[in-house]
Amino acid sequence: MKGKALSIKAEDFPLSKDIKAVIPEDCFEADTLTSLGYLTVSLVGTALCTAVGVGMVNAIGTSILTLPIWSAYAAVTGTVAMGLWVLAHECGKF
Numbered sequence: 001m002k003g004k005a006l007s008i009k010a011e012d013f014p015l016s017k018d019i020k021a022v023i024p025e026d027c028f029e030a031d032t033l034t035s036l037g038y039l040t041v042s043l044v045g046t047a048l049c050t051a052v053g054v055g056m057v058n059a060i061g062t063s064i065l066t067l068p069i070w071s072a073y074a075a076v077t078g079t080v081a082m083g084l085w086v087l088a089h090e091c092g093k094f
Contacts, residue, residue: 042083049077 020028053073060066 038083039087042080042087045080046077046084049073049080053077 056069056073060069062070
């Protein structure tokens with residue numbers, strides 16, 4: 001890149017107002033009912049994943065032989081629980 005990667009200036013990035021101008025207005029409208037629906041889905045999904053995990057510990061235990069199963073479980077549960085993590089992360093952004 002001949003040293004050009006480090007020569008980025010503030011003018012090279014779009015302004016916040018320019019980005020907001022291309023996003024449809026309805027994306028900025030709060031909808032409490034829809035938000036509570038997403039929260040419910042995240043809570044129920046995380047609770048179900050936790051219950052499945054507790055059941056799996058009792059059924060298959062933990063050993064090196066069950067590592068692939070637990071890895072898949074971790075990927076699914078982590079993806080589901082990310083909804084709650086995003087909520088907790090964004091709560092402090094006001």
